[in-house]
Amino acid sequence: MLFQPGASDTATELVLKTTPPRAPRHMLTRSRLQLADPQFSGCPVIALQSPAGFGKTSMLAQWRREALGSGAAVAWLLADEGDEPQRFVRALVQAVRAGCARPAFGRQLVDGAAASANPLDALTAFLAEVAATSLDLVLMVDDAEHLPPASAGLLGYLLHNTPQNLRVVAAGRSGLQPLAEDLMAYGDCVTVGPELLRFSYDETRKLVAVRFGTAIDADSSARLHELTEGWPLGLQLALAAMEQGRDPGAALAGLVEGSGDLRERVIGMLLARLAPEDKDFLVTASITDTLHPELCSALTGHADSAARLARLARETPVFVVAEDSAWCRIHTLARDLLRRRLADRDPDQLRQMHLRAARWLADHGMLQEAARHALAGGEHAQAYDWAEQCLMEAVRQGQLQALEQWRTLLPEEELERRPRLRLAAAWVQALGEHHRDSERQVEHILAGAGDNTALRYECTLIACAAAFYADEIDRFVELFDPWASQPPPTSEPWLLQAHANRLAASALYRGDPALARRQQQRAPQSLAQDSSYVRRWGEFIVGHSYLWEGQVRLAQDTVRPALQRADADLGRRHPLSAMFAALLAAIVFDTGEVEEARALLANRLDVLERTGTPDSLLLAYRTAARCAAAEGLEHRALDLLEALHAIGAARKAPRLCAAAAVEQIRLHAAQGRCESARSLLPRLESVTPSGAGPLWRQWIALFQSVGNAYAAIACRDWRGAQAPLAAAAETASAMRLGRHGVELMALRALARQQLGEDGVPLLDEALNLASTYGLQRAVTDTHPLLADWVARRAGGANPGGPASASGAPSTSASASAGVAAPRVPAASPRALPSMVLTPKEREILELLARNLSNKEIALALGVGEETVKWHLKNLFGKLDAASRKHVVRRAQLLGLLENA
Numbered sequence: 001m002l003f004q005p006g007a008s009d010t011a012t013e014l015v016l017k018t019t020p021p022r023a024p025r026h027m028l029t030r031s032r033l034q035l036a037d038p039q040f041s042g043c044p045v046i047a048l049q050s051p052a053g054f055g056k057t058s059m060l061a062q063w064r065r066e067a068l069g070s071g072a073a074v075a076w077l078l079a080d081e082g083d084e085p086q087r088f089v090r091a092l093v094q095a096v097r098a099g100c101a102r103p104a105f106g107r108q109l110v111d112g113a114a115a116s117a118n119p120l121d122a123l124t125a126f127l128a129e130v131a132a133t134s135l136d137l138v139l140m141v142d143d144a145e146h147l148p149p150a151s152a153g154l155l156g157y158l159l160h161n162t163p164q165n166l167r168v169v170a171a172g173r174s175g176l177q178p179l180a181e182d183l184m185a186y187g188d189c190v191t192v193g194p195e196l197l198r199f200s201y202d203e204t205r206k207l208v209a210v211r212f213g214t215a216i217d218a219d220s221s222a223r224l225h226e227l228t229e230g231w232p233l234g235l236q237l238a239l240a241a242m243e244q245g246r247d248p249g250a251a252l253a254g255l256v257e258g259s260g261d262l263r264e265r266v267i268g269m270l271l272a273r274l275a276p277e278d279k280d281f282l283v284t285a286s287i288t289d290t291l292h293p294e295l296c297s298a299l300t301g302h303a304d305s306a307a308r309l310a311r312l313a314r315e316t317p318v319f320v321v322a323e324d325s326a327w328c329r330i331h332t333l334a335r336d337l338l339r340r341r342l343a344d345r346d347p348d349q350l351r352q353m354h355l356r357a358a359r360w361l362a363d364h365g366m367l368q369e370a371a372r373h374a375l376a377g378g379e380h381a382q383a384y385d386w387a388e389q390c391l392m393e394a395v396r397q398g399q400l401q402a403l404e405q406w407r408t409l410l411p412e413e414e415l416e417r418r419p420r421l422r423l424a425a426a427w428v429q430a431l432g433e434h435h436r437d438s439e440r441q442v443e444h445i446l447a448g449a450g451d452n453t454a455l456r457y458e459c460t461l462i463a464c465a466a467a468f469y470a471d472e473i474d475r476f477v478e479l480f481d482p483w484a485s486q487p488p489p490t491s492e493p494w495l496l497q498a499h500a501n502r503l504a505a506s507a508l509y510r511g512d513p514a515l516a517r518r519q520q521q522r523a524p525q526s527l528a529q530d531s532s533y534v535r536r537w538g539e540f541i542v543g544h545s546y547l548w549e550g551q552v553r554l555a556q557d558t559v560r561p562a563l564q565r566a567d568a569d570l571g572r573r574h575p576l577s578a579m580f581a582a583l584l585a586a587i588v589f590d591t592g593e594v595e596e597a598r599a600l601l602a603n604r605l606d607v608l609e610r611t612g613t614p615d616s617l618l619l620a621y622r623t624a625a626r627c628a629a630a631e632g633l634e635h636r637a638l639d640l641l642e643a644l645h646a647i648g649a650a651r652k653a654p655r656l657c658a659a660a661a662v663e664q665i666r667l668h669a670a671q672g673r674c675e676s677a678r679s680l681l682p683r684l685e686s687v688t689p690s691g692a693g694p695l696w697r698q699w700i701a702l703f704q705s706v707g708n709a710y711a712a713i714a715c716r717d718w719r720g721a722q723a724p725l726a727a728a729a730e731t732a733s734a735m736r737l738g739r740h741g742v743e744l745m746a747l748r749a750l751a752r753q754q755l756g757e758d759g760v761p762l763l764d765e766a767l768n769l770a771s772t773y774g775l776q777r778a779v780t781d782t783h784p785l786l787a788d789w790v791a792r793r794a795g796g797a798n799p800g801g802p803a804s805a806s807g808a809p810s811t812s813a814s815a816s817a818g819v820a821a822p823r824v825p826a827a828s829p830r831a832l833p834s835m836v837l838t839p840k841e842r843e844i845l846e847l848l849a850r851n852l853s854n855k856e857i858a859l860a861l862g863v864g865e866e867t868v869k870w871h872l873k874n875l876f877g878k879l880d881a882a883s884r885k886h887v888v889r890r891a892q893l894l895g896l897l898e899n900a
Helices: 011-018 056-069 083-101 105-110 121-134 149-160 177-185 200-216 218-228 233-242 249-255 262-271 276-285 293-300 304-316 334-343 346-362 367-376 380-397 402-409 413-418 420-430 436-447 455-468 475-482 493-509 513-521 532-550 552-570 575-590 594-601 607-613 614-630 634-650 654-670 673-680 682-685 696-716 718-735 738-754 758-773 782-796 804-808 813-817 839-848 854-859 867-879 885-892
Strands: 045-049 073-078 137-142 166-172 190-191 319-320 328-330 829-831 897-898
Touching: 011 073, 011 083, 045 056, 045 177, 056 137, 056 166, 073 083, 073 682, 083 121, 083 137, 083 149, 105 177, 105 532, 121 149, 121 166, 149 177, 149 552, 166 493, 177 190, 190 614, 200 218, 200 233, 200 249, 200 262, 200 594, 218 233, 218 249, 218 334, 218 594, 218 654, 233 249, 233 262, 262 334, 276 293, 276 304, 276 334, 293 304, 293 319, 293 346, 293 634, 304 319, 319 614, 328 334, 328 654, 328 813, 346 367, 380 402, 380 420, 380 532, 402 420, 420 436, 455 475, 455 493, 475 493, 493 513, 493 532, 513 532, 532 738, 552 575, 552 885, 575 594, 575 614, 575 885, 594 614, 614 654, 654 673, 654 682, 654 696, 673 682, 673 696, 682 696, 696 718, 696 738, 718 738, 738 758, 738 782, 758 782, 758 829, 829 839, 839 854, 839 885, 839 897, 854 867, 867 885, 885 897
Parallel strands: 045 166, 045 190, 073 137, 137 166
Antiparallel strands: 319 328, 829 897
């Protein structure tokens, strides 16, 4: 018989197997992975498959809580190797009994004909009884990969025959694909793997806020995310280590810098239980960034290396495993620690390991990695040969961090012998702070280019990029103009896209953002579907063109998805990702999302300082300063603007210095600091060098007019502000700078009003444009007097005052007004909606959890004591409890009761 009532395994082992685990402490609800998300809705089966350390248990705990909160019942089963078919079906029945508070469930299977049936018939009867219940049921089977083959077949049968009211979540480390492969093809199964389970930056930030509140700022949260790469276990270990110290910020700094023994303690305990030969294998494997079974065999020379790698990747939570691929890698946190130990080995042994890795990687077409290992192994000539073959492709793919490492490893004599290597070096140096070095490389290449028109054209593209990064706008246009009116002498798609990008940038800086977008649309259709790095630059220019016009809604529609793709494909700290973030931060700040703007820039300003374009750097620092000012941290805002001025001076980019001075004057004007504002005017007057072109001078003229206007406003010289405001408005209109135009229109309206003239029509027009474009803060953030005027006209509270920064009045303001702070009620038990219990049973359960007597419960509900006793009897039966306290504990265990 399948079932023997009262058997010991049902009373002990099956009870433990069907008891859900305790929810992790500090569990974060991840909204993008909620069961209600469209990717899961309507899907009867979810396969959760991940290696150790990726939060499988936490994900199951979240889904269990969500399912209970939505009114469903949840049955839990922890599978193991001993679950032969008969025991597996018994465990399923026990799981439903325990999770659904239905002690009588499966009675026909126990006492009826199905009790002597074979396991498949019994499972069919089990599904039929589930279908006959009135419950919406979620069945969670954890560690499903441990099931014996026959029981795994039964689980597959269950997944393919789920009734309408049953949803199944099967979880395991591996081996779930064969069970539901055809269900995935028909869309009846969703697979959740390591990449989905990896924490996003926003989730890391929220988790840190839950643990440390404001003790860890956004920059530190971003550094922690970069350090752990969203690895759930690594993140939890790091947070635990930070909690143990007196100063969480100092502990985080130690983790990031790798100083002290903190990393050793965090990662060392994960490796402590490994056998010595496994530790030695991991130390050897850490020499390469990525791992393959055959590569490991080549490194170690042992035939069992492939099997050892597969076992360790499955059992040791320090691996990042690629889905549907034999490739994996050791997590950066662990790899750094292992490489410290690797450095203690004999130098000759290390050299041989590098050479073995280089040969294997080269044989498999991975020349960039092979070149790096060959260089470390001392075979310099071979390394430069391979580098010459692969670095141009790395340029096309935007692998700037890897290329930056090569920039310092290429001696001049090798560049002389290898022209293609010099061309790659010129591209790398053009895209960042080394643009002057790029110009020298271009001169060398052109000296030997002869009549090679295609090479001369590519050198022009490189020189344009260098001029762009040097903030030499007029020189950029001058260099490209001879090629702008003729087809480029190349058929390479990435160069054709680069040509379209420069046409668009030229149009933008000439004050025609619509033409800039049109130039992108005119790019060959074959490039429209190209997702390469150079195509992303086209998206950046389009997003910038909308922001240039002040069309922040359209800009956001372009930039947000582009940033998400760049973060996913290139990494959060890739230069182009950081530039997209600067654009989006400026956009969302103008739409009122100050916190999001600050989060977007977290741990990215240093990247932009080294490798950002002048415009992206300007936008980033200006937005960061405005965020700080909006949060009442004016000292921080002024410090950021001083940093921008210093960067501009170091990069010999006076436009950055001018922008910093204007923003500082603007802040002083808001506080009425006349002398402080005026003292910054010499900075503006000194930034126009002789020989500057008309496009560059146009920007400086705009900054000088705006700066002079704000300095006059700081001194309450409203008549003196009118002329520079009018000049600035004219320049902004000629350049089609929409946001600047709205801001200046509002200031002109304020000046007229302060002089006793009628400024209302001009203000209404500015507000109308701000509403049309989505520029919520463009008017109210311009000056406090303007914000007050807008608020009075709207009949509401001052949106630019202290209350608006946080969305609520400050505590001190409430106290001074004589308003008592509301008393926060103590946490009280709350019964979650569930089909397991009736509404009346949930009410009684809540009161029972507050230690009320039957009489007190009856009075509270307005019913008789006999009615209360009747409902309590039902609760005792459903929850299989023997006392009132036992009822409460069982309800908490099943997730039916929690503290509010």
